[in-house]
Amino acid sequence: MKKLFYSAFAYMVIGVLSGLFYREFTKGKDFSGFTQLSVVHTHLLTLGFIVLLIVLILEKLFSLSKSRLFGWFFWTYNAGLVLTAAIMVVHGMMQVNGNTDVSAAIPGIAGLGHILLSAGMVFLFLALRTRLFGPDSKHDVGLPVALAG
Template identity: 85%
Template sequence: MKKLFYSSFAYMVVGVLSGLFYREYTKGKSFEGFTQLSVVHTHLLTLGFIVLLIVLILEKLFTLSKSRLFSWFFWTYNAGLILTAAMMVVHGMLQVQGATDVSAAIPGIAGLGHILLSVAMVLLFLALRTRLFGAGKERVDGGAKVALKG
């Protein structure tokens, strides 16, 4: 549970700082127009801060961490989000600097980050399903284990 709390907090801090960086960097370069830097802020706050806070609530309610899939979700999700955000920053900085021919590797790597995020979401739902409907005919109802007949 602490990992989720501190990760969410870290994404909140980095998300706010990325907004500050976008504003100051584009102002310092006298850049006007769209850049990927403008959406890093919202991606980190939404996908990092808010989503992990929701997962923290699910952890508190259903002890998701007892599923062996939860650790896979956590690390895959963080890797995907960090990779995606990093490539958005790189691409955005190149846009601000006026680069017109950006290597296809940059959006390709960002795409890999998005794939990791998608895989992580599937893992989250599988972990949640395991905790709700259980393997071994157990499930969690309101934090208490209930043995199912059947």
């Protein structure tokens, strides 16, 4: 539970600081227009701070960390969020500095980050399902609730 609390807090701090960085960096470069830097702030606050606070509530209610899948969720999701946010910062700084020639690696790495985020969410739901219905439940074999009876 402490891991979730401190992670959510860290994403809140980094999210706020990324908003400050965006404002100051673009102002210092006299840049106006869209840049990836403008959405790093909201990504970190929403996907990091808010989502992990919701998971913290779910942990308190259902003891998610008792599921063996919880660790997979936590590390996969955080790796995806850090990778996504980092590549957004790199791409945004390139945009502000006027570099319009973007290597195919930038969207490729961003895509990998999004894939990790998605996989993390799948692990979260699998862990939640295990904690809600139990490992011996007929619901845990992947049958829709309506079919499982």
